[in-house]
Amino acid sequence: MSRTTAYLVTIAMIAMLATAPLWVAEFTITLLNYIGIYALVVLGVVLLTGVGGLTSFGQAAFVGIGAYATAWLTTAQGASPWLGLVFALVVTGAVAALLGAVTLRLGGHFLPLGTIAWGLAIYFLFGNIEGLGRHNGMADVPPIYIGSVSLEPNSAIYYLIWVMLALAMLLVANLLQSREGRAIRSLRGGAVMVESLGINVFRVRLITFVVAALLAAVSGWLYAHMSRFVSPTPFDVRMGIQYLFMAILGGSGQILGAVVGAALLTVLTNALQDILPRFSANGEQLQAIVFAVIYVLALQFARGGVMPFVLQFVPRRRKPPAASGEPLPRRQMPEAGRPLLTVHGLLKRFGGLEAVSRVGFEVAAGEIVGLIGPNGAGKSTVFNLITGVLRSDDGTVNFLGADITNANQRRIARAGVARTFQHVKLRSSMSLIDNVLLGAYPRTRAGFVRGALRLDLAEEARARAEAQHQLDRVGLGTEAYDLAGNLPLGRQRILEVARALAADPALIIFDEPAAGLSRPEKAALAELLRGLRKEGVTVLLVEHDVEFVMGLVDRIVVMDFGSKLMEGPPASVRADPRVQEAYLGSVV
Amino acid sequence: MTPDIALILGIDGIATGSIYVLVGLGLVLIFSVTRVVFVPFGDIVAFSGLTLAAMQLNRMPGTIYLLATLALLACVIEVVHHLWRRQPQRMVRGLVLYGLLPLVPAAIAWLTAGMSMPAFVQILLAIALVAPIGPLIERIALRPLADASVLLLLIVSVALTFGLSGLGLLFFGAEGFRTKPLTNEIFRLGSVTMTSQTLLMLASAAVFSLLLFVFFEHTLAGKALRATSINRVGARIVGIRPAGTSALAFLLASLLAAISGILISPVTTLYYDSGFIIGLKAFVGAIIGGLVSYPGTAIGALFVGVLESFASFWNSSLKEVVVFSLLIPVMLLRSLSLAQVDEEDEEVQG
Numbered sequence: 039m040s041r042t043t044a045y046l047v048t049i050a051m052i053a054m055l056a057t058a059p060l061w062v063a064e065f066t067i068t069l070l071n072y073i074g075i076y077a078l079v080v081l082g083v084v085l086l087t088g089v090g091g092l093t094s095f096g097q098a099a100f101v102g103i104g105a106y107a108t109a110w111l112t113t114a115q116g117a118s119p120w121l122g123l124v125f126a127l128v129v130t131g132a133v134a135a136l137l138g139a140v141t142l143r144l145g146g147h148f149l150p151l152g153t154i155a156w157g158l159a160i161y162f163l164f165g166n167i168e169g170l171g172r173h174n175g176m177a178d179v180p181p182i183y184i185g186s187v188s189l190e191p192n193s194a195i196y197y198l199i200w201v202m203l204a205l206a207m208l209l210v211a212n213l214l215q216s217r218e219g220r221a222i223r224s225l226r227g228g229a230v231m232v233e234s235l236g237i238n239v240f241r242v243r244l245i246t247f248v249v250a251a252l253l254a255a256v257s258g259w260l261y262a263h264m265s266r267f268v269s270p271t272p273f274d275v276r277m278g279i280q281y282l283f284m285a286i287l288g289g290s291g292q293i294l295g296a297v298v299g300a301a302l303l304t305v306l307t308n309a310l311q312d313i314l315p316r317f318s319a320n321g322e323q324l325q326a327i328v329f330a331v332i333y334v335l336a337l338q339f340a341r342g343g344v345m346p347f348v349l350q351f352v353p354r355r356r357k358p359p360a361a362s363g364e365p366l367p368r369r370q371m372p373e374a375g376r377p378l379l380t381v382h383g384l385l386k387r388f389g390g391l392e393a394v395s396r397v398g399f400e401v402a403a404g405e406i407v408g409l410i411g412p413n414g415a416g417k418s419t420v421f422n423l424i425t426g427v428l429r430s431d432d433g434t435v436n437f438l439g440a441d442i443t444n445a446n447q448r449r450i451a452r453a454g455v456a457r458t459f460q461h462v463k464l465r466s467s468m469s470l471i472d473n474v475l476l477g478a479y480p481r482t483r484a485g486f487v488r489g490a491l492r493l494d495l496a497e498e499a500r501a502r503a504e505a506q507h508q509l510d511r512v513g514l515g516t517e518a519y520d521l522a523g524n525l526p527l528g529r530q531r532i533l534e535v536a537r538a539l540a541a542d543p544a545l546i547i548f549d550e551p552a553a554g555l556s557r558p559e560k561a562a563l564a565e566l567l568r569g570l571r572k573e574g575v576t577v578l579l580v581e582h583d584v585e586f587v588m589g590l591v592d593r594i595v596v597m598d599f600g601s602k603l604m605e606g607p608p609a610s611v612r613a614d615p616r617v618q619e620a621y622l623g624s625v626v
Numbered sequence: 627m628t629p630d631i632a633l634i635l636g637i638d639g640i641a642t643g644s645i646y647v648l649v650g651l652g653l654v655l656i657f658s659v660t661r662v663v664f665v666p667f668g669d670i671v672a673f674s675g676l677t678l679a680a681m682q683l684n685r686m687p688g689t690i691y692l693l694a695t696l697a698l699l700a701c702v703i704e705v706v707h708h709l710w711r712r713q714p715q716r717m718v719r720g721l722v723l724y725g726l727l728p729l730v731p732a733a734i735a736w737l738t739a740g741m742s743m744p745a746f747v748q749i750l751l752a753i754a755l756v757a758p759i760g761p762l763i764e765r766i767a768l769r770p771l772a773d774a775s776v777l778l779l780l781i782v783s784v785a786l787t788f789g790l791s792g793l794g795l796l797f798f799g800a801e802g803f804r805t806k807p808l809t810n811e812i813f814r815l816g817s818v819t820m821t822s823q824t825l826l827m828l829a830s831a832a833v834f835s836l837l838l839f840v841f842f843e844h845t846l847a848g849k850a851l852r853a854t855s856i857n858r859v860g861a862r863i864v865g866i867r868p869a870g871t872s873a874l875a876f877l878l879a880s881l882l883a884a885i886s887g888i889l890i891s892p893v894t895t896l897y898y899d900s901g902f903i904i905g906l907k908a909f910v911g912a913i914i915g916g917l918v919s920y921p922g923t924a925i926g927a928l929f930v931g932v933l934e935s936f937a938s939f940w941n942s943s944l945k946e947v948v949v950f951s952l953l954i955p956v957m958l959l960r961s962l963s964l965a966q967v968d969e970e971d972e973e974v975q976g
Contacts, residue, residue, distance in 0.1 A: 093777055093780075093781065095784065137954070140954050140955075140957060140958045140961075141954070141957050141958075141961075143961035143962075144957055144960060144961045146776060146777065147663050147776050147777060147780050147917075148913065148917075148957060148960070150777070150780055150781075150784075151663065151780075151909060151913060151953075152953055152954070152957050154665075154784075154906065155906065155909075155910065155950040155951075155953040155954075156950065156951070156953070156954065158903075158906065158946065158950045159946070159947045159950035159951045162943075162944070162946040162947045162950075163944075163947050165943075166943045166944055166947070276788070279784055279785075279787075279788070282781070282784075283785065286781070320795070320796050322795075323792045323793075323795040323796040324792065324796070325792070326788045326789065326791060326792030326795075327788075327789050327792035327793060327796070329785075329788050329789075329792075330785050330786060330787075330788040330789025330790075330792065331789065333782075333785035333788070334767050334782055334785050334786065334789070337771070337778060337781060337782050337785065338770050338771060338782075341778070
């Protein structure tokens with residue numbers, strides 16, 4: 039399919055949707071209304087689960103809170119449905135923030151189990167509150183008016199539903215391309231890397247969760263005023279489970295997948311309700327079984343859903359032009375020779391083992407210092423203590439005069455310490471430039487709202503120029519829009535260096551940067567590090583490759599069995615018999 | 627509330643809690659060995675009670691058809707699997723294990739349907755009918771995904787709840803049943819009366835927990851399960867077959883569920899879909915134990931039972947809200963005690 043055909047197909051589809059009430063049957067409009075209402079919820083699931091990796095079976099409860107909030111305000115209080123929308127958003131947002139604050143710190147399988155549990159609790163609550171009509175629900179919810187135009191007819195509210203859906207999709211799409219959107223996309227695959235970039239994982243998770251709940255609330259608001267009746271049944275946890283499966287079938291992670299999944303499941307349900315009763319008196323039961331079979335087969339054989347299959351016919355988006363713009367402001371580098379990092383009496387025990395016993399050293403601004411030692415010497419533990427991944431049992435770490443002992447990773451990163459990982463941690467499904475842009479997160483400001491409304495374009499251009507500059511600098515500039523996962527390991531390490539540089543750090547700590555690099559790659563890396571020194575950036579290398587370290591660093595700290603063996607310039611370290619013994623064994 | 631009422635509620639709660647203990651132990655057993663958070667586990671409990679109820683009414687238990695359906699599906703999958711791998715000689719073993727074996731109790735039940743039998747024979751038969759359900763589901767839906775992430779396995783198991791409740795409605799109908807009490811004695815201890823049914827529930831929970839402990843500590847198969855739950859790759863290296871251990875874990879858990887169903891059916895009216903809620907309550911207990919600790923699960927499950935009992939005295943229609951809301955403070959405590967961010971890969975797509 040060429041680009042022109044793709045555009046024509048898109049325009050034709052929008053035109054068909056826009057004129058639908060004129061030429062399709064009333065029943066089809068009802069179906070389309072439901073698809074739109076479901077797609078709004080599924081859009082939230084796509085953002086939360088597909089992109090952010092947080093599985094929720096409880097979205098139906100948020101739809102319910104939104105629907106009940108507006109139903110109560112417009113019937114019991116006689117308020118306008120538009121006030122009902124505001125009320126639905128406020129109540130749902132508040133409940134989601136509360137539930138999220140409690141459960142979002144738990145990752146893995148606890149969160150989805152939790153969502154099932156509170157999904158059920160909220161459902162039972164609806165059915166037992168007197169003011170909400172208990173299990174009978176609330177009738178006579180007023181229709182929505184725009185000016186004096188009533189949206190009571192199905193074909194009228196149809197436009198409101200699909201305009202709202204289109205708007206929501208646009209905002210979510212914008213958000214995902216923004217600074218916070220990249221943070222959401224980076225959530226999948228472990229929090230340590232994300233926190234090390236100065237990103238507050240919990241905050242990003244919480245806001246994403248609330249955004250998904252707000253989308254559900256809008257859906258609930260539309261539902262309440264379309265069907266003009268609310269009861270607990272449509273907000274059961276089983277419906278919440280179906281929303282998740284709509285996202286998975288559509289293609290979780292794809293914005294359009296929300297519509298595709300919602301349409302697929304709605305049409306299928308409808309078809310099954312027509313067909314199954316012809317075969318058996320137990321149509322309803324068979325329907326649940328058919329769905330289970332489809333879900334299990336889809337999860338076994340087509341986890342990506344329908345969208346990847348569709349997308350292979352759609353031409354890839356043209357690469358954006360190389361970013362041009364003024365780069366981001368840089369920090370004032372500390373004066374060369376001034377103490378930058380001071381480690382004093384650092385102690386870490388794992389059970390009875392003292393992995394690091396009273397290690398102390400100093401790194402002055404503008405230096406390249408190597409931390410070396412044989413396997414098991416405690417280098418990586420020292421590294422993790424300095425960067426806040428592990429908590430020390432005693433001792434202090436000072437950076438630029440501030441005490442950062444046992445501070446969290448995020449604070450240390452924001453103070454100006456960037457790091458790389460021994461086992462490369464990148465987001466392989468994101469482009470090179472997006473990975474590097476993650477590094478520039480603490481240097482930029484745009485939040486969720488500015489990102490969704492595209493008010494961040496000036497800052498985005500500057501950040502992009504910065505990222506492109508860092509990629510050029512490490513020699514990956516021409517591949518900026520390729521996926522990071524397609525790079526060979528050696529170049530992935532280099533990409534991590536570019537990401538660290540994008541943070542404009544005062545100190546970069548490298549964890550075995552030369553491992554897995556070829557000889558010319560090592561030479562290029564050494565050249566890059568020397569260039570950094572000229573710019574006043576301080577480098578601490580934790581490295582195994584003695585040859586690489588010797589030719590590069592100003593000073594070496596040698597560790598063995600958890601203690602500092604000695605420190606000094608490369609030549610004296612090389613000549614020291616204790617170091618030789620540690621590495622080569624005793625001669626005697 | 628007088629102390630007497632509190633005592634009665636407490637005993638009642640512990641009795642219900644003891645059922646959640648058995649179900650919770652099964653859940654933890656499955657999770658630790660296979661990494662599957664088996665949400666439809668409660669359905670097996672309900673099916674067990676419904677099977678016994680049908681037998682007591684001299685009806686053909688729907689479990690027979692359920693087993694036949696599942697066994698047929700499992701056999702098809704076995705045949706396809708082995709033909710695909712070009713090892714048809716291994717097919718026989720699979721067909722015997724997943725086709726013939728589950729059909730033995732089904733055939734016995736079919737042949738003896740309508741005959742009056744002593745109660746304990748009926749119970750044994752009901753347990754034998756329900757026990758193969760777990761391993762069959764494992765073979766059909768979960769084993770093809772054995773290497774998937776915990777999250778994906780959880781999503782599949784949630785999908786299975788739809789299927790099982792559909793099958794339940796198909797084979798057991800929408801009617802609710804309650805079985806005859808197993809015993810009818812009433813004991814008085816001072817001011818407190820206690821039914822023998824309560825005692826039976828408590829004693830069964832204690833005995834089967836103990837049996838599970840003995841199995842894990844003193845048998846080779848039990849040690850293999852423990853080894854698998856501690857380190858899957860390591861267990862594989864020393865020759866423990868992962869397929870074998872997961873089938874065994876599901877069989878044992880299924881047995882626990884069957885026994886729980888027999889014990890709970892005289893005190894609660896069971897419907898085809900009652901299992902979902904029972905299973906989730908046991909999950910709340912298991913999550914208190916972190917989904918890994920057997921004693922933690924037992925304590926958590928007893929606590930859920932007692933809480934439910936007191937909540938239903940306070941406001942019977944809100945007891946579910948109270949029980950499921952309990953998970954929120956539990957999760958808060960867990961997340962606060964979580965020292966380190968876990969680096970588990972949270973990928974949905976494989």
